[in-house]
Amino acid sequence: ENLSGMTLSELMQCNTQPINNQLVLYLLRDRSAVVWGLNMLAANTTNVAGEGASRDMTLAKLIEPKLLGILASLSTLQLGRFNEESYLVMESVTELLQTFPPRTVGKWKNKFISILRNGLNSPDTSVRHDTLLAWRKFVEVTEGKCLGPLVGEIVAVLLPHL
Numbered sequence: 001e002n003l004s005g006m007t008l009s010e011l012m013q014c015n016t017q018p019i020n021n022q023l024v025l026y027l028l029r030d031r032s033a034v035v036w037g038l039n040m041l042a043a044n045t046t047n048v049a050g051e052g053a054s055r056d057m058t059l060a061k062l063i064e065p066k067l068l069g070i071l072a073s074l075s076t077l078q079l080g081r082f083n084e085e086s087y088l089v090m091e092s093v094t095e096l097l098q099t100f101p102p103r104t105v106g107k108w109k110n111k112f113i114s115i116l117r118n119g120l121n122s123p124d125t126s127v128r129h130d131t132l133l134a135w136r137k138f139v140e141v142t143e144g145k146c147l148g149p150l151v152g153e154i155v156a157v158l159l160p161h162l
Contacts, residue, residue: 021073028091071111091128106146
């Protein structure tokens with residue numbers, strides 16, 4: 001505060017998306033800490049009406065408005081390198097798939113598919129294994145009407161890995 005002349009709350013309001021992205025990356029490792037951090041961010045960030053968010057929002061409600069940015073960030077982390085973050089990306093995607101209702105997953109299906117396809121390109125067999133588990137979760141939680149048109153694409157992508 002002394003250096004910037006701004007309070008922590010004011011600084012956090014400037015750009016919370018990168019903080020949200022990093023928190024979600026560690027969702028499986030410490031879910032309660034991530035939810036606590038997201039709640040803290042939401043409480044210190046005002047919405048358009050100038051009101052702070054509720055202190056006890058569910059994970060889905062905390063993340064959904066920022067989900068596109070989070071998925072884009074996870075996708076970017078995969079590009080060109082496969083390392084510890086690759087494991088975190090697949091773990092986080094699987095957790096996100098379990099967190100949201102089928103309708104939300106269907107809404108962002110193309111982003112999820114892009115991340116899942118990239119994960120299968122990993123030279124690390126553990127990452128590919130985690131990716132296959134994430135694919136399974138994707139198929140389980142996606143609404144039938146959204147999944148139907150994708151069956152051919154999903155089979156074509158997964159067949160070489162089964």
